Amino acid sequence: MANRPVAIRRALPGALAAACVAAFVASALGAVLWFAGGGGWPDAADWAALRFTVMQAGLSAVFSVTLAIPVARALARRSFPLRGALIVLLGAPFILPVIVAVMGLLTVFGRSGIVSDFLALLGLPKLSIYGLHGVLLAHVFLNLPLATRILLQGWQDIPAERFRLAATLGMGPAQIQRFLEWPMLRATAPAALLAVFGMCLNSFAVVLMLGGGPKSTTLELAIYQAFRFDFDLGRAATLAAIQALLVGGVVWIALRFTRLDGQGAGMDRPRHIWGAGSRWLRLQDTLLIVLAALFLLVPLGAVVLRGVVGLADVPPSVWGAFGASVSVALVSTVLAVVVSLWVAIAALRWGWTEVLATLGLSVSPLVLGTGLFLMVNPWINPARLAFAVTALVNAVMLIPFALRVIAPALRAIEADYGRQADILGLTGWARMRLLILPRARRGLGFAAGLAAAMSMGDLGVIALFADPHQATLPLQMYRLMGAYRMEAAAGAALILLGGSLALFWIFDRWGRGDAKA
Amino acid sequence: MLRLENVQVAQDDFTLNADFTIDRGARVAVIGPSGAGKSTLLNVIAGFQPLTAGRVWLNGQDITDLSPGQRGVSMLFQDNNLFPHLSVAQNVGLGLRPDLRLTTTQQDQVRAALVQVGLGGMGDRKPAQLSGGQQSRVALARVLVQRRGLVLLDEPFAALGPALKMEMLDLLAQVLDGTGATLLLVTHDPEDAKRIAPLTMLVADGMAQAPVQTAALFAAPPAALRAYLGDSVDLPRNL
Numbered sequence: 001m002a003n004r005p006v007a008i009r010r011a012l013p014g015a016l017a018a019a020c021v022a023a024f025v026a027s028a029l030g031a032v033l034w035f036a037g038g039g040g041w042p043d044a045a046d047w048a049a050l051r052f053t054v055m056q057a058g059l060s061a062v063f064s065v066t067l068a069i070p071v072a073r074a075l076a077r078r079s080f081p082l083r084g085a086l087i088v089l090l091g092a093p094f095i096l097p098v099i100v101a102v103m104g105l106l107t108v109f110g111r112s113g114i115v116s117d118f119l120a121l122l123g124l125p126k127l128s129i130y131g132l133h134g135v136l137l138a139h140v141f142l143n144l145p146l147a148t149r150i151l152l153q154g155w156q157d158i159p160a161e162r163f164r165l166a167a168t169l170g171m172g173p174a175q176i177q178r179f180l181e182w183p184m185l186r187a188t189a190p191a192a193l194l195a196v197f198g199m200c201l202n203s204f205a206v207v208l209m210l211g212g213g214p215k216s217t218t219l220e221l222a223i224y225q226a227f228r229f230d231f232d233l234g235r236a237a238t239l240a241a242i243q244a245l246l247v248g249g250v251v252w253i254a255l256r257f258t259r260l261d262g263q264g265a266g267m268d269r270p271r272h273i274w275g276a277g278s279r280w281l282r283l284q285d286t287l288l289i290v291l292a293a294l295f296l297l298v299p300l301g302a303v304v305l306r307g308v309v310g311l312a313d314v315p316p317s318v319w320g321a322f323g324a325s326v327s328v329a330l331v332s333t334v335l336a337v338v339v340s341l342w343v344a345i346a347a348l349r350w351g352w353t354e355v356l357a358t359l360g361l362s363v364s365p366l367v368l369g370t371g372l373f374l375m376v377n378p379w380i381n382p383a384r385l386a387f388a389v390t391a392l393v394n395a396v397m398l399i400p401f402a403l404r405v406i407a408p409a410l411r412a413i414e415a416d417y418g419r420q421a422d423i424l425g426l427t428g429w430a431r432m433r434l435l436i437l438p439r440a441r442r443g444l445g446f447a448a449g450l451a452a453a454m455s456m457g458d459l460g461v462i463a464l465f466a467d468p469h470q471a472t473l474p475l476q477m478y479r480l481m482g483a484y485r486m487e488a489a490a491g492a493a494l495i496l497l498g499g500s501l502a503l504f505w506i507f508d509r510w511g512r513g514d515a516k517a
Numbered sequence: 518m519l520r521l522e523n524v525q526v527a528q529d530d531f532t533l534n535a536d537f538t539i540d541r542g543a544r545v546a547v548i549g550p551s552g553a554g555k556s557t558l559l560n561v562i563a564g565f566q567p568l569t570a571g572r573v574w575l576n577g578q579d580i581t582d583l584s585p586g587q588r589g590v591s592m593l594f595q596d597n598n599l600f601p602h603l604s605v606a607q608n609v610g611l612g613l614r615p616d617l618r619l620t621t622t623q624q625d626q627v628r629a630a631l632v633q634v635g636l637g638g639m640g641d642r643k644p645a646q647l648s649g650g651q652q653s654r655v656a657l658a659r660v661l662v663q664r665r666g667l668v669l670l671d672e673p674f675a676a677l678g679p680a681l682k683m684e685m686l687d688l689l690a691q692v693l694d695g696t697g698a699t700l701l702l703v704t705h706d707p708e709d710a711k712r713i714a715p716l717t718m719l720v721a722d723g724m725a726q727a728p729v730q731t732a733a734l735f736a737a738p739p740a741a742l743r744a745y746l747g748d749s750v751d752l753p754r755n756l
Contacts, residue, residue, distance in 0.1 A: 416597045421567055425586030430616035439603040 010427070011353075016344025017339045021396060025359045028371025029244055035237035035374050038417065042238055051243055052260070053218040056207075057200035058131060060139035061193045067140065068147035068192065070187065071292045074285035075148070076155035086293060087152070090145040095450060095504045096300075096497070097457025098205040099474045102138055102491065103481075103493045104299030105129065107306055108139060114391040133209035139203065144197040150195060154188035164423070173281060194254045201247050202364040205459040209478070219243040223366045227464050233374060240370040247363040302499075306487075307494025309396060314491035317452065321476035322495055328391045328472055329456040331502060334389075334453045335395035337444060340402035344410040360396040368393045369461035385467035390472065394455040402447040408442035410436065445511015452503035457496065459497070473499065519562070519667060519699060521725075524571030526557055533557050535725035536644035537718070538754060541576065541666070544693065544700040545728045550745045555703045558725050559669045560609045563592050564703065576666060577709030586615070591665040591698070593673035598656040599644040605631065605655050606640030612663035630658040633695075634688060654688065661692045668693065670702045686713045707746065721745065 042050075075087070093101070108114050109129050116126035129137055138277070158180055166176050204220045211217060217225070219239050226236035339357065347354040360368070372389050373382050413436060421435050437444075459474035466475060473496045480489035518688055523528045524535040528750035533554035547555050550681075558645055560566035562573060572581045580588045591612070599608045608621050609627045619627070634654040636647075644652050653674055660668055690713055693700055702714060712719045716728040721741040738746060 417600060419563075419585070420592075420594060420598055420600075422562060422585040423563070423590065423592045424610065424611050426615045427586060434603065434607075434615075434617060436613070437601075440527050511611060 002312065008349070010431075011346040011349040014342035014344070015350060015353050017342045018346065018353040019342075021339065021399060022356040022359050023244070024392075024396060025363060025368065027375065028368045029104060029363060032237050032240040032244060032367060032403050035234060038499065041223075043415065045217075046219075046235075046239060046242065048214065049217050049219045049222040049239065050246070052132075052216055053201060053220070053243075053246070056135050056139070056216075056218065057197045057203075059132075060136055060143060060200040061196040061465050063140050063167060064143040064147045065151075065189055065192045067292075068144055068151050069189070070288050071144070072148045072151035072155060073181070074180055075152055075287045078282075078285050080289075086289070087149075089293075089296060090149050092296075093142050093145045095453035095457070095500055096142075097459075097500055098138075098142065098203075099209065099459050099477055100303055100457065100493045100497045100500075101299065102206060102209045103140055103477075103489065104303040105134075105138055105141060107302035107490075108299045110135075111313070112135050112298055114298075129468060130210055130214075131216050132211075135203075135207055135216060138210055139196075139200050140208040141295070142200060142206070142298065143294070146199070147192040147196055148238065148292075150192040151188055153187070154184045157182055164213045171420045174197040195241075195251070198247070198250050198254055199313075201243075204364075204366060204463075205474070208459070208463075209481070213441075219246070220364055222364050224463060227370075227373070233377070236370050237374060240367040244363050244367045247364050247367070251362045292451040302305045303493050303497060305495070306490040309491070310487040310491030311494060312491070313485070313487040314495070315383060315488060316481075317471070318473065318476055318480075318488070321473040321492075322328045322499060323497070324387060324471065325456050326495075326499065326503070328387055328394065328462075329452045331391040332394035332398060332455040333448050333452040333503075333507070335391070335404075336398035336402045337448045339437075339441070340406045340447065341410075341444065343399070343409040345485040347407055348410060348414050354407060358400040361400045365393055365397055365458075365460040366464065368396065369464045372461075373464060382465050383467040383470065386462060386467070386470050387472075389454075389460045390458075390467055393461045394458055398416040398451040398454060402451055405447040405450070409440045413439045441513075442511045445509070445513075449504035449511070450506035452507055453500040456503055518574075519701075520574040520750075521561070521636050522574065524561060524573065525569045526554070526561060526566060527569045528646055531557075531560075532723045533720075533725060533731065534723060535561070535571075537727035539701075539728060541641045541699055542697050543716055543728070544690075544714045544730065545702070546714035546717040547701055547703045547720060548705070548707065548710060548717055548724075548745070551705070551751045553720045554725065556671055558622070558720055559592070559671050559703060561700060562667070563669055564588050564683055566693055583723075590667045590669055591663045593656050593660065593671065594668040595672050595675055598673060599652055601644050603643075603729055604640060604642065605636065605642050605647070606734060608644065608655055609640075609659045609662055612659040612661075627658075630661045631655075633661065634692075644674070645653070649677055651686070653677065653685050653719060654656045657685070657688055657692055660689075664696050666699075668696075668698045668700050672703050672705070675705075683708070683712065689713065711735065713733045719745075 002167075027362070075083070106113060109114065109127055111126050111128055120126060162180055166180060171179065175183070201406065202220060203218065203226070207216070207218045207221045209223065211221060219242055222237045223236050223243065226232045226239060312377065332516050343353050343357040365446065372393070376385060376389075417435060417439070421431055424434060457474060459472075459478060462472045462475050463478075466472075473492060477489050477492040477496060480486075480492060518541050519539040521537055526533045531554070535558060535689075547558060549555055557566055561568065564580070564583060568581065572579055574580065574588075575588065580755050600611075602613075606624075606627050607617060609630055610617050610623070613619060613623045613626065615650040628637075628640060631637055634657050636654050636658065637650060639647070639651070644655065647655065656673060674685045677685060686709060688701075702709065706709060712732055716732040717734050718728040719726045719734070719739070719742050734742065735742070
């Protein structure tokens, strides 16, 4: 474009910010690789961790997507009251603290959970959800909704005319499956598989709580254990290097072959229902939807009920941790959203800024944490930086999510109003204040809500850095559970859940405020 | 005075050449087949389209390397001329100061401009609360307060019905009478040209030709124009 000088000036801060993010990631990664030599060649336990990481992620992906296919199909072809609410609920695991989800699953499926009690009544043995199957259960719980949303989007993207055509040709459900649904699934299911696989490679909190032991330790957990139990920094670095190669490789593949959206805009529009099908099909769909809803809702309901009872037992330390979590969440949210906004502006001119800023995706939080620990350890007690590092790492990990919301919004603003703004001489802060902020407000609010809730519920880097006197709320809750103070932990879980949802709600609400136009 | 000096734009297999002068205060309709480069021509003048070769002069100043906001032109597009989140008065006020820090005098100017386009007292509304014709009036009010020497219109009234469009063209003529600005109006309707523009320029076959008298042009259309208009010029309009 001819308005080059202006555009460059507008793009510079974002390019600089993107470069900072990339430098941050690269230096942490560099520290890891530098120190990795010190830990020697990976031993048998390390290889076992690698195998388990890949296996559990693969199985989680296969189970989540296999189960998501019938659920998504049922949702796509049925309309019923609360359908919209159910689809909104499918978005909830994004902002649901993982540790709270695990708590809910323990309450339902654990040794002293609802299902075990029921089995005991029948004289059957109790369930145990520790180990591989527990990890898989939690990963399916957290990722079935994501997979369902991705696939449901696929169904929605099949043009209604195709279904009408199929109906006029007299196709039954079997033929529709073969000619319409199967080709769509072949295109979207790999994306869903990769998305879940990638998420589960980085999974830390789930494996920390439900896995462990030599048989079910992921790389991410092994890094933590090398830190916490052995304080073997060289080994942690070796593990982090393996994890970085693994995650980086998978993300590289994922970005090449798929686009991970998962937000699924416009999925609650009323559906046409083609050939409502036999009574048997209808029954099957109803059953699937009810089961999926129960699977997601019962553990959450259990957390809330137990939490209300447990609130009385909550020690003051939980409230301190709550304050710390909110502060960390707010700092990382502001950082992530401001950087994302700058980068999104810069990306209008230089697409590579977006790539640089999303580099955080290609490392796991604990790899970043390890690198930072190795860098600061010689100079300062890392515990003193626990909260700052947590906020920083969270921000870097959140930027890709925030960018995915903000960048399209900015592209739309530029396409619709950019030229008129240029001709009016709307530049600098005036352009930001009068055009970009008001028009991007909705996206900014949503991105900030997402970021705040995810940061609030994160249990990762803080576990590496914190000393026993410091904690964010998820870490404090984990410690309470470790001390078998389950009532207090349940109360903390409710506070954490409430805090995350409230943060999301407040930001998202701000974004929607007077956005009419 | 607007001067395009040996201007050339080349993109893939699209080319546009222009070499002409338009006197200050002239009103020129830009007509031609779609895809021939009418909008590109306006974008060249406004500064949105980089040139392969040539210079653009406005009132003796070489504006080739200036950004759109620095060129002293007003421009209206087919749509999105108003910012939906700003009030009508703010949208007009942007024409006076892009950061909207208006003095009392400037606020009075905005109010007066709104009265002049028939929207007195509607300054606090949002564009969505106005009809399509009223939205066009807001855009014209902004052109009025901008008082720029050159006004570029890229079919901003195309979405309006015929009667409303005539009304807007007449209002536009009034606004131009007030500011004395030069006008370039892209249109696909010969009637627009006849109504408001004494001069017409034809953009066809990769060439923006120098403007000629509108009446003379349509009385004896050259081959390129005849091809664009089809047989309709030879037939009564109501068929």
